[in-house]
Every structure is written in C-alpha cells, then in structure tokens.
Amino acid sequence: MKKFWIVFICCVINFAHATYEEKDFSSLIKNSPFPEELTEMHLKLYSGYVSNTNEVLKLLETTKGYEWQAIKRRFSWEYNGMRLHELYFENLLKKTTLSKKSSLRKKIIQRFGSFDNWRKDFIETGKMRGIGWVILYLDNDKLINDWIDEHNIGVLENAHPLLIMDVWEHAYITAYGLNRLKYINIFLDNIDWQVVEKRYQKGKKG
C-alpha cells in the first residue's frame, strides 16, 4: 500500500510539472534543402519555443489575477510556435515526390483540378503579406490551403494539418533576402510526402 501512495504522489507531481520535450531535428542541418546556417538558426528558434512554452506553464503556477491572465493569453502563441515548427520540420526533406498512385494526390486533383493548380494556390497563399504559416488542411473530406497569422490567429478549428510551410521571415530572409517565392519553390520541391500522406490517412479516420 505504501508503494502505491509513493507512485501516486510521484505521478501527481509529474503531472503538475508536465513539460514539453524538444524533438531532435538535428539531421535536417545536413539533409534539409536550405543552407546549414539557416537550418541551425531555425532549430535554435524552435528550441526557444519549447523552453518558452514550459516557462509559461511554470509562470501560470506562480502568478495570479491580471498577470496570470496576460500570461494565459500568451500560451497558445508559444505552444503553436512549438507545434507548427515540429510539423514543418517533419514534412521537410530533400527531394521526394508524391506518387501518382497516392490517394492524397488523387484527392488533390479532385479538389483543385490538377496538382499544379493546388501548387499555385499554395504558392499564392504563401506570398500573402505578413508573417505566419501556410497549411494544407483536411477538413471533413475537403482539402483547404489556408493561412495562419503569426502562430495562433486564424487556426481552423478541428481541421487536420497535412502540410505546413513556415513563412516567417526568419525561415528564408538570411538565405534569399526578400525573395520569398524562391524559398517557397525550394520548399515545395523538397517535401517529405510520405509524412504528409500518413497525416492524410490519419485525418481520414477522424
């Protein structure tokens, strides 16, 4: 019985101080289609989002009133900053193609008329002014290309993110200057479609 209570108390303490762990994307430094220095810097920024998400959780335990409310409002910004970067790094890889037999490709063609039409729409979304993310979502059997302002404004509720592209300036400006289109095209030519396809199959199950 004593052992049970020790385990129980440890579980409660761990739950109260649950923290998010940084995922290891270091292999991308060599494998991503972008310059190593850019990827290294980007991974450091991601690391900051993980630390800050944990920091926000800690602060929420020790603050009250207006201060607590202000920190609470900040949580989704840090949290989504962490999660969106993870989704982005996971779908980024050197040169893979979406098989012509893939059910996702067929779905894209059914929805957009052709794969090129989808790509053009994704590019136009990515060229929009501002900083944020471009996402191909699956929502109730529909595919939608959409935009998120910063990390947390305009996130589509209950839609499954399939493909995520970072269009904050830090994702490209040190390598391509203001040529965001160049970055977008390199990104689109270097997607890990196996990851995207898996997300699609998972999203279809709901």
Ligand SMILES: [Fe+2]
């Ligand atoms: Fe980023």
